[in-house]
Amino acid sequence: MDVGNPILNIAIFLVFVVVTLAIVIRVARGPKQAGDFYHGGRSFSGRQNGIAIAGDYLSAASFLGIVGAVALYGYDGLLYSIGFLVAWLVALLLVAEPLRNTGKYTMADVLSFRMRQRPVRTAAAISTLAVSFFYLLAQMAGAGGLVALLLGVDDKLGQSLTIAVVGALMIVYVLVGGMKGTTWVQIIKAVLLIVGAGAMTVWVLVLNGGSLSALLDRAVAVHPDGDRVLEPMLQYGASDTTKLGFISLAIALVFGAAGLPHVLMRFYTVPTAREARRSVTWAIGLIGAFYLFTLILGFGAAYLVGHDEILAAPGGANSAAPALAYELGGTLLLGVIAAVAFATILAVVAGLTITAAASFAHDVYNGVIKRGQADPEQEVKVARRTAVVVGAVSIVGGVLANGQNVAFLVSLAFAIAASANLPSILYSLYWRRFNTRGSLWSIYGGLGSALVLIVFSPVVTGSETAMIPGVDISWFPLSNPALVSVPLGFFLGWLGSVTSSEHDALKSAEMEVRSMTGAGAEKAVVH
Template sequence: MITMIPMATESNRFLTIALFLVIVALTLYITFWASRHTKNANDYYAGGRSFSGFQNGLAIGGDYMSAASFLGISGSIALYGYDGFLYSIGFLVAWLVALLLVAELLRNSGKYTMADQLAFRMRQTPVRAAAASSTIVVSIFYLLAQMVGAGSLVALLLSVDSPLLKNLVIVAVGILMIVYVTLGGMKGTTWVQIVKAVLLMVGTLLISVLVLAKFGFNLSTLLGAAAENTGKGEAFLQPGQLYGKTLIGKFDFLSLGLALVLGTAGLPHILIRFYTTPTAKAARKSVLWAIGLIGSFYLMTLVLGFGAAALLDTSPESAVAKSSGNLASPLLAQAVGGGDSIGGSVLLALIGAVAFATILAVVAGLTLTSASSVAHDLYANVIMKGRASEKSELFVVRIAAFVIGAVAIALAIPAQRLNIAFLVALAFAVAASANLPALIYNLFWRRFNTSGAVWSIYGGLIAAVGLVFFSPVVSGTSTSLIPSVNFAWFPLNNPGLVSIPIGFLCGFLGTILSKDRASQARFDELSVRALTGAGAEKASPH
């Protein structure tokens, strides 16, 4: 077994800091450049709808391949083998749902936010309020994962295991994302995501090649070495390390898979990316590019995860295990680069900087999504009833970005004990429970009405968040958010298996129990608009 690799030495710490500063400087430059080209609400919310299918595909990849993917999934594979890789499969297969059911239809029938599509044939106030609430909750869950990853990563690279430093890093990331969103809007965020996607793919490919080279480019040899080094043998390569040991474990796995596969099509920060393309064809093409990019990336996470299991110490007392797997990829980069040498330090710093760029890009997209929903849905259409000026709306969106950033910082600090891929899976469960039912019903069910939309969003949202609150995620175990108490009566870590059907059921019941038939009159118009794109950039007629 290869022992734990030392962290960066004093002599190489300067390199790490320098690369971090280069990444931050580059992203800030892009943001300031974009701020000079952001003239109106269309530029701020949708980037002027000026991005090609390829560019938007890169940006979607940059938005989707988050710290959860790069750090969390590879760490889960390193610790749990086959069961960890199931995250990769779920994240990838989910794109087929997004491509076939949502991408093109949503882009054609909305304007800036998910609520635009729902409000087209529903009453504005209740639907937009519900959609904004769901968007903020999903984004906060996702933001927690990225900021927890940032704290762990920087603490590793600077060789400091201080809780204070991790907290300061989380605060710094929060401040940066507020700057990106308030200044750059969608244009700045998109270009940051494109740059980050290229850096992430290059960095991941480099480490994957170096890992495979150590095993003669033979994947079977790599898997065998991982099984032997972990001390778990063939069991490491078979189901049961994380899920399936008990009946509850089997249901937990099913719940996770359902949340991952259905969640992508309901993620607000992914949905608004479809509005940045000039045509529906470009939106569809951007998803195809994203699938190719993301598919290649997740294949490489297999190499990273099993490479970490083969080359690092993953025992319960190791740094990999204590970080819930979040440090597996950076430490693997150091290992294949030569350990505590110049080569190892360079690769550690490089991968750390790429991961940090990943975090910055994703938190900017998430914050922009939440702030846009607050300003465009709540302020402009619910509070001001469509009478808000564009200037005042853009002012509110910047204030909202600041507030959401502050909330994310406050919640991320106590969430540092959790694996970030796991945190993202919770966001997927909430998105699949609250957003997806309303979107699917609205697009394909003529009778669906305002009551159904509100019931499905709030029902799925309350069910998902409520079940998480009363699950082992929050209390009852040593890795819970509040380990000192136990009020967990819901046994599953992921609520998707229960909360997703509740979301669909609430939407159905809310519709059939309501006498509201006004929304049916606009169903044909919405269908034509969704299929053809006619009037895609126009505001809701209400």
Template sequence: MTILSLEGATTLAAEGAGEHRVLIISLFTVFVLATLGITIWAGRQTKNATDFYAGGRSFTGFQNGLAISGDYMSAASFLGIAGAIALFGYDGFLYSIGFLVAWLVALLLVAEPLRNSGRFTMGDVLAFRMRQRPVRTAAGVSTIIVSIFYLLAQMAGAGALVALLLGITSEAGKILIVVLVGIVMILYVAIGGMKGTTWVQMVKAVLLIAGTLLITVLVMFKFNWNISTLLGAAADNSGKGSAFLEPGLKYGVDAMSKIDFISLGIALVLGTAGLPHILIRFYTVPTARVARKSVNWAIGIIGGFYLMTIALGFGAAALLSQDTIIESNAAGNTAAPLLAQEIGGGQGSAGGAILLAVISAVAFATILAVVAGLTLASSSSFAHDLYVNVIRKGKATEKEEVAAARWATVGIGGAAVILGVFARDLNVAGLVALAFAVAASANLPTLLYSLFWKRFTTQGALWSIYGGLGASVLLVLFSPVVSGKPSSMFPGVDFHWFPLENPGLISIPLGFLLGWIGTLLSKEEPNVEKYAELEVRSLTGTHAH
């Protein structure tokens, strides 16, 4: 589950030291230099707000589909799911499916109307028919909180992970990595805006798919392209027999963990279509029809990727001993790099060293592309929703707006670095699941009501956003994610009373319910004119930006 449980994480580090390290650092450097080059090129073409926020709306469906995949597939899904399958077998695979099915919500209900009626941010659509200032504020707060939680988990994870891959054990070294990742991320976004970020995400998606495909082909070749042989070898080598191929090893431990998995599953499926860094990607294409095409590409690419993680995860279980995987990282996060080393010829071989370096570089690219997307989403919302529409009441010039977005990037990126440094030894991986839960509880209800419910009012929107947001954050604060368990963020203290790690089961229905009750109890009438405009524009694309 976590990128950060690094107890006994020295095996790979010791192996990584020496010849691997030079190769890995070279590949990291090549990636950073190449992507910074792209960023500078993109920065030169970024002249107005549409360029900065939406990449000039000039990307094709395939390009945006790739970038969405690059934005969405984090290190947690690349290394985390492969590792979870390697250690828990079937339950790791079970975990991956919610992330894919979720895209249908985006495709059928959100992507096209959002593209048709919004301009740059999620707040554009949420506030369309409402009183601007309160709803913009709520949308901005929710966007920034979701993105910061997600970002924090990625930043802290990045420090730990890169340190592990490079064999860095000193605290100063780990801090340096978090700071360097932060600086590169800020440069991507502040200079390149959406155009630069999109290209970084596209490059990353290609590298990730190519790297995963290579390992998958090598694994399947080893098992004569027979999935049953692979599964059998994994089950035998795991020491758990056929239970390894059945649900239950991770999520079926007791009655509560089963309910927790239902809660997580619902949050994953409903959260994706409410993640601000995903939503803003739909603005980078010229029309809603292209937005639809890009979601279709993303579903194909992400689905193909998760199918390949089956080969990676079970391949690691079949070819490596459980002890080797756990010794390197208790959560299995290094299972994929270890598998790459093994399948390339094993420790000490040139092939093993090269494949280990390649997969490590892919993981690094993955982290950078995801944190850049998150930083862009939060700085866009800060500048466009909070600064221009709330603080300046819509009276800022375009130049001022882009400048505000660039400075917000530096500010939010800087804050993420500082938080990431402090959180580097805390177990913050649970924050990703929290980000999905907030997105599903606060953002999705408001989006769906706004687009499809005639009576929805400002009060309903505010109750739904703040209620869903508050409920999910509070429940997590008093859950085992934060305190009371060895795997908690603060394992030394115990103030938890909410038994589930994921709040979705409670907070998502609550978000929908509050939006409904808030609307019914509203004293103000819904704005029928604005709803007519929103509904017609969202379904037809009339006067879309």
């Protein structure tokens, strides 16, 4: 596929990198404390944080993966958008405000509030690192596919070098700017992404006389599956197994967002619980608008680019959005949209990296190793070193995952978050009987089952699109484990609690008051 002028494409991307790095350096100036690295000094308003949440959430999966899925599978591809959006209702109604009231820096602050600190913090940190790793896989795969399209690089070595560059850039953003710098990158990226996608959406509609029906008719006319592209189950209706796979995917998408550590950490960057709730309402509005754009862009790519051309392009399904930009506006629009997509990847991986680093430094190093007595400056140093390690590991994982649909890879991260994190979060906030054994069984049981089922599923081996195609050790038939692992996580949380006599009534009452009212929310919770 002809992608225009690679030099111009990269030049536009480099301009974005230089501008955002300058902003990160500027906002990171001044005296620094541990809180500045972790939550940006709680200096962001609900609106600013809501835009940043949208920037954090609208990842490569949303822009590259979903547009490609809609272009190839129509209605079934749009189900990703619906699941990702509906998930925010769980976060808004059940999690955002009480989580902000109860915690300080990380998800483990809430989970360990009335439990034994060291084992629960260790479990929460392990879960956070696992979710962050799978989410990083998706972003790195998106980066490889995007630059493969921009430069016409279709060999593995070139794409691997691209992934390494993205990993290095994300480490720089985190080390230089911390949470404050990362938040401003996410705000800028969210604005650029929504404006860019909105402009392309209007352009596609104008080409069809402003008629959605005309757009759908044209997509149907050129799509190899014809009218079926507008009907459910084109991708998931082949057998009973694939239908169960769709149910599993839906469970992961709907329940996963409220358990994503990098999204939960954003609730700590605002000064009050009211602003946390306001953040989510802003995020829902922006994310909802963007997912409406993916419907138009996906079907626009189906008829302007073509089903077979998308599959044949470097990056496969992930190339649909930038290829559509090239068809609409040539090299210049492709360069701009590619830069926006790169901004998307950089912002999200920076947020993921800082979350993983904060979890290890705050929960493992300070909470477990130093028993809450670590010097704040030393804790931040450990977080920075962890960020470098996370970046290196994600580069290796991204090379292995290169070529996978990024929306699908993110659904795996959602499944792990919904299995390991969400049961403990909801039980901790709303069930007084919940205790340490229940939390540990829930986290390790949900996490372990999800990981085992993923490893022995067609995602990793046993299929043409597997990460390791030459091997077949798969025995679990579904591509997403949520149908089994999420109910198991909730069940183990209940079972562990009712089989343990541990119960601190005073601590449970304190947590209930704090989560509902915000009283004492600024106090440290590591003890």
